Amino acid sequence: MYSRKPYDGTSRKLILAFDVGTTFSGISYCIVDPGEIPVIRGVSKFPAQEHVGGSNKIPSIMYYDKEGNVQAVGAETQQPYIIEKAGKEEWVLLEWWKLHLRSKHIEASHFSDADLPPLPEGKPAVEVLGDFMRYLFDCAKAYIKESHATIMWDSLGDRIEFILTHPNGWEGPQQQQIRKAAELAGLIPAGEEGQSRVHLLTEGEASLHFCVTNILTSETFSAMPIACTDEPEEDDGGNASEYQNVIIIDAGGGTVDLSAYSMKLSPTSFREIAPAECRLQGSVFVTYRAHAFLRGQTFDPLLANSKYGDEETLKRMADIFDKTTKLQFRNAGEPQYIKFGTIRDKELPYNIRSGQLKLSGQDVAKLFQPSVEEIIAAFEEQRKAASMPISCVFLAGGFAASDWLHSGLSKHMSSLGITFCRPDQHVNKAVADGAVSYYLDRLVSSRAARFTYGIPCCHLYNPYDAEHASRISTAFTVLSGDLWLPKGFGSILTRGTEVSEQQEFRSEFYREQADLSGCKNVRVDIVAYRGTLKDPLWMDEEAELYTKLCTINADTSKLTSNLQPFQRPSGLGVYYTFSFDVVMLFGLTELKAQISWQENVRF
Template identity: 30%
Template sequence: MAGYIGDKKYTGNEKIVLGIDIGTTQTAVSFAYLYPDDFTRVRMVNKWPGQPESIGSSKIPTLVAYRNGECKACGAEASEYTEDSAYTVAKWFKLHLHPSSMRTSDLPPPYGSHSGSSSFEVPPLPRSISIERIYADFMKYLIDNTRMAFEQSLPNGTAIWRRLKDTMIVTFTTPNGWDLTQQNVLRKAAITAGIVTEAKAHDLLDFVTEGEASVHYALAYTQTKTWLGVKSVFAVIDAGGSTVDSTLYECTSTEPKVLLEEVCPSECIQAGGVFVDRAAQTIFKEKFGGSHFGDDECISDMVTAFETRTKRLFDDSQNSSVVDFGSSRDTDRARGIIKGKLSMSREEVRATFDDVIKRIMDNCSMLLRGRKVQHILLVGGFGESAYLQKRLADLFDAQGVKVVTVQEPAKKAAAEGALIWFIKQTVLARISRVTIGVPVNVPYNTQDLEHVRRFLHIYTELSGEKYLPGGFSTLVPKGTKMGGEYVCTKPYLRHLPCRAADSASHLGSFECNLDVWEGEGSPMWKEDVYGCRFPQIRSLCRLKANLSALRFSLAEKGPSYGRYCEVHFEIVVRFGGTQLQARMQWKENGVLREGPVSILPNATI
């Protein structure tokens, strides 16, 4: 399928780049062959096993079918086994990666409510199959079919792929609310799938938020000159299967290229098309419970028919909608079924959307509050819903805000947008969504009442100074604008109980957490007076560095009977860009030295 064509000739080294968007319900892959002195062309993979070529869609179902612990089918082929008891099909598995801050409540909905999110139950993973394994199996399927599409679309494609596959760059899209923990799962899965080696994973795998990928896609496929000007502010709403990412951008330049900066922290809520489907399922179960149309297989057929046609066509203009789920022998006039077609009233279909659309509208209103926004770009699979478009237009037209859509229903915006992002890099600065900092030991101050309350935790260093553990030092406050080269430097001092000549065996390694504060403001402490971590603190990752190279930079201190060494160094963390990077710096005889720092994701899924 034809896609984006760059407006400038490529000047770098020959390479293959892929954009992979694994959504909750649908997945797509884009690819480009970058060749010096040629215009970049982005293509979509639109030939998938089990999917008729006549459809012409680049989207495939995000499904993986297992039998006896072995992956047997993926995508459209896996959908054939959803009702086969011999197979277990992993669906909506992306929901298992969502951090707790994104997940909806497990409380039951109010009586009589058809809410699809209040009582949302995430489908379990197949027994004994980890989330990382499912992603790895699915990625292998994606890459195998992408290779075939690449080889068929380019002259001498087989030789090109064979020559460049080991240096191929792969960009994954992720929800705005994901961080290093989720990126690490995708990275390990890509290694297991054979896409990259562990040694090259950090260099060849990249991550871009679905919101940022979508804004690149939207700008490429809309007439930006008609509405985008310098200092204009606009919102991008990426409504997908399970998440809605909302980002506010300000245009800082239109010539020679469009450049954008985030205006405020982006938003990510758990809402989307799957919640509408689940609400419809609830209605069907209530309506047909106790009848011969109430079994699981029949309800599943209704939900599938509702999702593939009824939901997508509904625009609130018809008095009733049809769910074409059965055969001509299926009739129950009392319940609205005639020859396999279920009639749903306008109010019933509205009810399936209500909770999700309210969450999206509330989120958009909060994002836009107090800001002069003229346009909202609505993208994503659920963003194609005519009813969602209508409701947003009704709400924001009255406020002078125009809702703009990109009419490319056969495509997946984030997959193609990931490569457009790789090529154009339109977004110059991002806004921190949370406060990021590190744990520190605080010099004890007898005049500070908070310090006195923590008196029992005092410890004494070799230097004789008293400290309190449990402090929090902010590196990046929430709302900070971070350009591509935004870095933070944190100085550290360690004491070694030895002389400089004996330091080699004492230096060891340095480790510290990089923590996230999900509350307001910037805290002074990460623990309460009892040493318990505050619930708003979450570990993002762990930084680890080998200090052995610092043995020639030590400062020996103390009296002759109690000599010790001080180790001074700095940890420099680069927050700009889409991946975290860190390094260690120290002075040796007045010369600045540098060393590597490993970034180890802390949390497990």
């Protein structure tokens, strides 16, 4: 097991991590006291499921009334009297609502917004997330008060740090929604000071920290073959440092996140060695395909003409498949069953006997196959992009509990000679526990840029460059008389680059203006290029692969007092020029960008 050091802070603090999942959500926490070794714990008692011993998660389900008010959350939604009241008062049931927040850049030809249960009228997804976070916080508060005494909670004040996780594929817009939801939930006060207590983390990196503390540093892992880098570093003892290169597959309800790291064994530290991957092929999509199969919309029409083919019964069958059949499926050679009715329910032509629908194991395997294939494809893409050979793969997340998924991935890894395993317990709490570990341990020393980042720009015309020559018809003359080409892209940080937490990436740009008023403000768009070109130069090529992430505004009015006019070559007036740097910091789990310039310097 990983050996954690005593907390070196000066006052008590609570670390609270929320793993908001598509199907289930969990909470982990740690009360840190100066000089004591931190212990990570999970909230294991929630309203309406107190009878479930040691339950670490609740269903990510919510009921809203017609006015958009929350009426029930989690296990509360499954209580008979709540279901009855919801039907009478026409409440809206929300499942899979997290997918409304997803990044639209995650490829999902098999799925669209139309396939999701609609949100309550006038209720955006960020407010739903805020309502759910408020519920999680209330649950955490009640549990911690009960477990550690109210006086302990009251001693914390505002010394609560929130670790909020999200899929690898979520980007700036989704991260901003999470931060806004934290304010809406009342976790923090609005403003910069409150937001400083919110820390965003990818689910892939959270799973890594969980695996570190539960698997990677165990004796079993230490006994595995070690892969060394081509140019091993020297450790403090003068010996070549040994490395283990791993991919963590966090298979959840909605997304499957893959992250590749190189692990230095002593002292324990990690470098991300390939851009993170994220695919919309979590366990809910197996259920989604099962529902479509039962309706007769897929490979073999099943109940389209059955007396049990009404939508309400099909939905009940799909729910039962989700909770039982899907979890128990292990052998494609054996028939599978959905027990949806009573002993009187029978329709032999449709393989329904004694309230059970009989399915062939081969048909159930087909429901899993797209997820298995997509995960393998993502793994191969990441393995190819990794700067070092992968020797181990670890499977975590709620979907990891599926023996069929584990078996399919295990066969592929075995064919490559790669060690493959999953935690033997609590795979569904990997993200929440790992998120707290991230705050305490900070084991990742560098991360790999997922895309190439830069800004739109113009390129100075070079007549000796064939590409420039082919674009001469678009060239234009600027105030200084130079010839420039539009629709260019200026890279600042390229895809796959390993970046440490404090490392800056910057590029210099300059502008010309006809008068000083145009020099008082700089507005720059930060753009991500999602393609495969190593040095993208033109935004009108593969235009659909360029995405604006954010806009930076800077007040540069103090520059104007130092700007000197230049005579235009035409002799008609003057112009002003000034330079600035666009600076990007990528080492933490959120991308940050800013504009830098020098004042009191004459241009």
